Amino acid sequence: MRGGESCVQKAAPADQLKPRTGAPPAAAGGETPSGKARGDRQNLVRYSLNRPDERLYAALDLGTNNCRLLIAAPTRPGRFRVVDAFSRIVRLGEGLSSSGKLGEAAMERALAALAICAQKLEGKRFSGMQLIATEACRAASNGAQFLERVRKETGLRLTIIDRETEARLAVAGCSSLVGRDTDGLVLFDIGGGSSEIALVDLTKRRSGRLSDNIVAWTSLPVGVVSIAERFGGRDVSPESFEAMVEAVSELLRNFEGADRLKHVASSERFHLLGTSGTVTTLAGVHLGLRRYDRRRVDGLWLDRQHVDSMIRRILSWNFDQRKANPCIGEERADLVLAGCAILEAIRRQWPSERLRVADRGLREGMLSEMMARDGVWRRKRFHAAARIA
Structure with missing residues (x-):
C-alpha cells in the first residue's frame, strides 16, 4: 500500500502550537482531565516525563467518534515508550449521515479536545509529528473548512488521509500482536x-x-x-x-x-x-x-x-x-x-x-512508521523496521 508521507510534520517549534483561548488546562504527569467518558480511559494512567536526550514523536488521530493523541520515544527495535497520551469521545460525525456536514456542537467538542492536545504538544520539540483526520472529515462537505478552523484556533495542522492509508496504519500499529x-x-x-x-x-x-x-x-x-x-x-x-x-x-x-x-x-x-x-x-x-x-x-x-x-x-x-x-x-x-x-x-x-x-491502532502505526522511516533503531545498531513479535 502507498504511504502517507504527506501527513508527516517535522520538528514543530512551540510557537506554532497555539492553544485555543479558554481551553481547559492539561493535567500534570501526562493525565487527561478527569471525566466519566469511556473514551477518557487514559485519565488514570501516569506517564514518565521525557528525558532530555530522547527523540520524541507525536501521533494524533481525529476520528468520527474519538480524538486521540500519543507522544512516545523509541526504545528497542519496533518498540517505543509512551511519554504522554490523551483520548476523548467527541462524536464529530454526529448527524453527518443525514446532513452531509459536521454539526456546530460536534465541531465545538472536537475543538475542545484538540485544544488539550495542542497544550500537550506545546513546548516540546519533535523528530516527527503526524496529525490526521479520518472518515468524518473525509465525508463531510465542510470537512476541509473545519480543519482550517482547527488550524486557526489551535495551531494544529491536520491532514485528511485516504481509506487505504488508514487501513495500512491500523495494520502497522498492531504488528507486535501477530x-x-x-x-x-x-x-x-x-x-x-x-x-x-x-x-x-x-x-x-x-x-x-x-x-x-x-x-x-x-x-x-x-x-x-x-x-x-x-x-x-x-x-x-x-x-x-x-x-x-x-x-x-x-x-x-x-x-x-x-x-x-x-x-x-x-x-x-x-x-x-x-x-x-x-x-x-x-x-x-x-x-x-x-x-x-x-x-x-x-x-x-x-x-x-x-x-x-x-x-x-x-x-x-x-x-x-x-x-x-x-x-x-x-x-x-x-x-x-x-x-x-x-x-x-x-x-x-x-x-x-x-x-x-488490540487496544492500539492508527496512532501506534503512525509512530512505528515515522520511527522506522527515520532509522532511529538503526542508529542504535538495531534494524529500523518494526518486527513481527
Whole structure:
C-alpha cells in the first residue's frame, strides 16, 4: 500500500502550537482531565516525563467518534515508550449521515479536545509529528473548512488521509500482536464512520513490516455512529440487530478480495484481530472489569464462544443496563450494539475460532512508521523496521 508521507510534520517549534483561548488546562504527569467518558480511559494512567536526550514523536488521530493523541520515544527495535497520551469521545460525525456536514456542537467538542492536545504538544520539540483526520472529515462537505478552523484556533495542522492509508496504519500499529506461528489474519478497525478491513497472508516470505503482507483490503462506509443513526442504537431488538448485521454483510459480499485467505482460513494458524472500541469493550465485559484496564485487554484472546456470549449478553441489556456497565458507560451505550453488529458481519464472512483484541491502532502505526522511516533503531545498531513479535 502507498504511504502517507504527506501527513508527516517535522520538528514543530512551540510557537506554532497555539492553544485555543479558554481551553481547559492539561493535567500534570501526562493525565487527561478527569471525566466519566469511556473514551477518557487514559485519565488514570501516569506517564514518565521525557528525558532530555530522547527523540520524541507525536501521533494524533481525529476520528468520527474519538480524538486521540500519543507522544512516545523509541526504545528497542519496533518498540517505543509512551511519554504522554490523551483520548476523548467527541462524536464529530454526529448527524453527518443525514446532513452531509459536521454539526456546530460536534465541531465545538472536537475543538475542545484538540485544544488539550495542542497544550500537550506545546513546548516540546519533535523528530516527527503526524496529525490526521479520518472518515468524518473525509465525508463531510465542510470537512476541509473545519480543519482550517482547527488550524486557526489551535495551531494544529491536520491532514485528511485516504481509506487505504488508514487501513495500512491500523495494520502497522498492531504488528507486535501477530505471532510467528500465524499464517494469516483478518485485521479490522471498526470506526465511527467507516470500518477498515485488511487481509494479511503470512504463508510466503515475510516482510519485516506486517503491512507489506496485506493481500487485500476494503473500507466499509459504515461505522458505529452511522449504523446507530440509521437503525437506532438506544433501543435495539434482536430483529433490528439482525438488520444491522445484514446491512454490513451486504457490503462485505461485494468485497472482491474477500477470499484471498481461503487457503488458510480453516487453519488453526488463522485468526481475527480487532482494533476498536467495540472489541475492547467486549473484552472488558468478558473480564468483568469494574474499571477499564488496557493492560488486561490489549492482546487478550477471545474464542468463538466468548464472543457469542458477550454479544448475546449485551443485546439482552436495555439502554440503562448498558450505560451502567463500567466498560460501556453513557457515551457508548447507544453505539456498542452497532459495533457488535459490524463485528458479527465480519465473523460470518471470515469464521474463526479465535479473535485477538488490540487496544492500539492508527496512532501506534503512525509512530512505528515515522520511527522506522527515520532509522532511529538503526542508529542504535538495531534494524529500523518494526518486527513481527
